[in-house]
Every structure is written in structure tokens, then in C-alpha cells.
Amino acid sequence: MSLAAGASNERNLLWRHEDGRIAIWELTNGVLVENAILETVGSVWQLSAAVDCTCDGQEDVLWRHDDGRLSYWELIDGDLISNG
């Protein structure tokens, strides 16, 4: 899976480093236009789903903790806007 990023020719890829850092690649027409480190996430959290919960055409990210808890990241234009 990759993340819908608004326009039909924009998608985001998320990478995870062994040390927990999460990086985003923003693609337009399949070409890398920007990349950034978003946040560090502990290994007890697994990416669970990409879902557009705000209806902005940009998919957000649901994380699941090993203990069952959920966390939500709202992504707008490749930036992490809120997490909780």
C-alpha cells in the first residue's frame, strides 16, 4: 500500500527505520518531489491501515499498539498535522 495524497497523480510512501524514525516520500507523477522525517515511533506500534478520515482526499495513518490501542496520524501535504 501507499498513501493517497490529494491529487490523482500524487502519492506518499512511508518508510520506517530500524531506530523507529518514520520518513515520508512525496511523489508526483511517480517522481520524488520531497522527503522528510516525520516522527519516531516505537517498535510496539505497527502500521494498521491507511484511511482518509477527514475526507480531504489524503490518506491518514492508523497505528496499533501491541496492547491493542490505536493511534491516528493526520497527514496533510506530507506533513504530520496531528497525532493522538
Place this chain on the structure above:
Amino acid sequence: MRNNLWDLIATNDYTGDGHADVLWQHADGKVLVWDIRGGALVGSSLLAVAPDEWRFADSNNFTGDAQADVLWRHDDGRVALWEVSDGALAASAVLGRASASWQIRDTNDFNADGQADILWRNDDGRVSIWQINDGALTATSLVGSPSNAWRFLDTIDFNGDGSDDILWQHNDGRVAIWEISDGALVGGGVIAQARSSWSFWETRDFDGDGQGDILWINTDGRAALWKIDDATLANSSVIAQALGAWGLIA
């Protein structure tokens, strides 16, 4: 869900509000829809309890109401559909039965009617499509019989005809597209060969031309995109390389 008895089984729009919702299943069979808006849970509704021996197969829109439904498979081979409307179970019916040697590989629209159909693969390699319309099985077809050296990868519309097509990869790295129309194989073939250091990641329309493209990941951290045009490889390019201990997660 503050315990591990709940599995997140799908995300889709089950309430018809245009927002994606989250579908959960409890170990006891209960299936729950969470209506999420703006990152907040605004509603939670129990759809029904899936009886023992029925397993979640997929979730897609099989009825044309722009709301996703839920497909189940019984251990005895039966396939059942829960039609979901406005976050509630509107109808439940058995669509048909296929022996245990047949496995559901994907659901997608193989006849361009805007409603999902079911793609099957048999242990012996055969490929079949069940066309679903308004929540009922309307046609079944044998699409082909590729050897088991060909592995199913994904389905997406590679030629822009509104009907989803099938992507395969051979053990030797060759990649093939089957163009599907009206539930039947109408064209396609091998488009290229991928070296063994490249793994398939996904098909998506990356350039917005209405035709799916193919994303590959290399063991060395490179990501590459094959742009597909009219079911043939139009362009292949490396996007970039992630150096170090990075793994793609989405």
C-alpha cells in the same frame, strides 16, 4: 480497541458519508463499524455476529450503492455477502459455493459495472471470476489456467477500459498482465522481466492517467516505478534509494 481480541479487518465507507470507516471483528465473531471523522470516533455500530466457521474474505462494494459490503467464506466452501447500508446490515445471503481447492484472491470490478466481482484461483492453477451484480451472483467464468509457476500479484485497471485487469509474476521474474473485460480474458501478455532483487510492492495509478502502475522495491533500498499504458510497459524508472536500515511500510 483496548485489547487484542479485536482485529481491524478492513477500512472502507460503510455509512455512505464519503468518509472511510473502520471494520472490526472480535474473537467471538462480533463485527463492528467505527465511523471516524476528522480523526475522531463519532459513532460505533454492531453489524452482526459472524457465526463460527465463517471467515472474513474481503470488503468491497458489491451492490452499487457506494457503500462497502462484507464477503465471508465458510469452511465448507460457501460464500456469503453482508450488504451494508448506512452502517447497518441490510441483507445477508449465500452467493454460491466453491470447493476448498478454490481460494478468493481478490475482489474488484471485472465487468465495468461499477460493482466488485470475485477473483478465484484453484490449487491446480485455474483462474475463475464470479460476476456479482446488486449483491447476487450473475455469472461465473473460467478465465484461464496458468501454471503454478505464475503467482497472482494484484488487480487494477491497466488499460483504462473501466474493467480491472490481473497482474502475474512467474518464478523466473517475468511479469504479465491479463486484460479482462466482461469477466473474460481479452488480451495481454508478458510486459517485462524483473530481476530477483526486486520485489513487487503494489499496483496504483501513480500518474493519474486512469491506468494502474507498478511499484517495486529492491533489497538495496531502491524503489522503482513501472508506468503502464494500455497494458504495456511505457516507462521504467528508479524513484530514489533509501540508504540504511529503512523498510517501506506504506
